[in-house]
Amino acid sequence: MSIKYDYEAVVIGSGFGGSINTCRLARRWPGAVLLLERGRRYPMGSFPRSPHDVANSFWNLTPEQRQRPKAIAVQETHGLFDIRNFDHIDAVVSAGLGGGSLIYANVFLEPPEEVFDDNWPAAARKDALQPYYAVSKEVLGARPVPQSSDPRRKVIRTELFQEFAQSEGRESKLLDINVFFGNDFDNPTAIGIQEKNRYGAVQTSCVYCAECDLGCNTHSKNSLDLNYLHVAEHRHAARIETEALGQKIVPLDERGEEDPSATGEHGYRVYWLDLKNGHVECSALSRRVVVSAGTLGSTELLMRCRDLHKTLPAISQQLGQHFSANGDFLSFVIDGKKAANPNYGPVITQGTDYNLLKDFDRRHAFILEDASYPNFAAWYTEGIRPGLSHFHAFVRTVRLMASRFLKGLSTGHIGYAFNELLKGGLSYTSIVLLCMGIDKGNGVMSLCKEGFIHVKWPYRENKGLYDAIERMGKRFRDWTGAKVFVPLPNWLWPMKRNVTVHALGGCRLADSPQRGVTSAAPETFGQVFGYQGLYVADGALLPTAVGANPVATISALSERVAEGITGIRPTADL
Template sequence: MSIQYDYEAIVIGSGFGGSINTCRLSKKWPGQVLLLERGKRYPMGSFARSPHDMARNFWNLPQEKRDMPDKLQGEECHGLFDIRNFDHMDAVISAGLGGGSLIYANVFLQPPDEVFDSNWPANAQKDVLQPYYAIAKQVLGARPIPQNNEPRRKIIRTELFQNFAKADGHDSKLLDINVFFGNDFDNPTPIGVQEKNRYGAVQTSCVYCAECDVGCNTHSKNTLDLNYLHVAEHRYQAHIHTQVLAQKIVPIDASGQDNPAMNGEFGYRVYWQDLKDAHKECSALTRRVVVSAGTLGTNELLMRCRDLHKTLPNISQQLGRHFSGNGDFLSFVIEGDKPADPNYGPVITQGTDYNLFKNFDRSKAFILEDAS
């Protein structure tokens, strides 16, 4: 018997990997791609700002037994911020259509060549990835903050960091950031003016409000729902389901029945819970699955399939080992002697290189960035 597939591909998670795959796959198979995202959609102006709304702007499912404040322990929240606590590391990740692009600091920065040593696979070396960096940079609209004489575009802390770098004998340069200043890179759209971007989504030319990391309510941030996902859904008819939580992936046999002994040649059935409908279980058949639920979500889902549900028993035991978090270190300067106006402008605007791109030294390489 022939299998009646619901989709050519199912993508789990809508961060950078999931969004790009959804866009490319839906271009190949219009109307035959499904994206599953556990978080909400965030239309313009919908991100939490009041203390009351922000207090519930966290991800909490009681059955997951997260370490939450007492008042939220038994409450189900589908908020933007998901906080995970481990023995040697804490993580803040995002739940929402667009994934981490909703809360990161916009920087588009390619790693130096020296990072790609012999431990990287041949198909993930810098020369192989370079064309795709270029495509992603174009789609995400990465560019430095506009430089002109308009007083409202002056960011004091950027100048202070540049002056400090010069005094310390280092180079500071404006970083490419995924922020919308208009479609014309040479002539920025006036601050606060709305227009459609190249993909048809309405955005606002950056208002310099410094709220990039808590969700951009003016859609001045080039988040994935405004480019890759917008194209996938509106041009290639991708099906996007939000507030649905992927539960397990099961191979199917030639008759379309669940069979963990299969290796995927006949496709898969993906199960998920509809969080908007009392966690109702749903499923669909697909020829292929892309698991792109973030670093933690992907590992969790695959380990659950391997060790709990026993539906993907052949996944390597190396999954999740040799794990490393971001190398970010956050510090604050207090009682400075120069007013920095820290709450104005995109969160990050410049970077000062300390042995990362010039005179590379793995033991002490870092880049110093401003923040608001």
């Protein structure tokens, strides 16, 4: 008897891998692809900004509140930011339609060929991926910040980082970023003007608000809901279910019944929780499944299926190995003597190379990128100045006003007094240093006793990279005449906890299940060893750190996975 499938494919997760595969598979099978996304949709203008809304913008499911202090009330929120706390590493990931593209820093940067060492199968190396880099770059609209005579397009911190690079004898270059400045790359659309992009979604020419990492309320960021997902849903009739949390994948036998001993040749039943309706369990039959829930989410789901539910027992024991934080390291140079204005412009504009893109040195390779942060955070920065500084500014202002009164000046302009009170020197001259590089990729993911993902990160074995970044940061401090260089506080002794926004690995591509979890063979690229029709497409595939922002490589690999499934060579014509 033939099995009546609900879908040709179910995709779990809507980050770069999930969005690309949803679009490509829906083009191959219109109306027969289901996308499950645990987070919400975010239409233009809906990202949180008020203190109340931001407080509720974190991912917080009741079953996952394992270490909640009793004094804190139980509260479930399906917010944008999912912050995970692990062993010597913390991770920030996104929950929402578009995944990490909603809050990432926009950079599209290909790593050098030297990154693709023997840990990378031949079919997944730079030369093999080059066509897929090119296609995804075109779809995502990557380009540098426009250089024009319009003074509003001048980003002071870009020039500051370029000058520092010159002082270091290093090369700084403007980076390609997935930000909308209009459809014509040669003639940017005026700031703040809206138009439809090439795929029919309405976007606003970037307003330089520095809020990229909080979700772009003007839809100036080329997030996935405005390209791949927009086309998948509106042109190819993909069904998109938000607030739908993937739970379990079970292979079927020839009758369509669940059979954990089967290997996928008859398809799968996929289970998920409907978070909008009291965690009701739902399911569907599908010929194939693409797991794209991000490095942490995909690894956790497959581990739970293998080790808890016992529905996918044949998955390689390499699952969870080779976790990488992509060398992420965040630090600050505070209260310098050079203008930085970090509250203006796209969050990243340039990259300064430290033996990553040229003169490759695997031991210490990293890239230094500038960073902006929103204006409301600048007010907070000014608010945490030592109280004496505020008192002195207030006293000076009172003296100015008193002097006018004593001299009989009762009329006239007094803006200079408020300028003295509010000039905000600390936030204007403080700098964020974003670095990422080649770590050893030797972290291990496993399930904790409650059945959730846990990461063990050997920070001491990666300290050589972190030390090189810290030395550079101290030179930046000295060059700007700043008072303080400080890494993100949780890196300080005794905690020694790093933070990553680029978790990679866990389901790495390989030529055999003894070396990885997913196949790199051209005909089964991204397919889980031991199973037919079960694929992974996200950062979990990467065998090592790439040093560069990983979006470009994740996108290229995901395009390659989709081509293997559909048999259709991808182009930017979605």
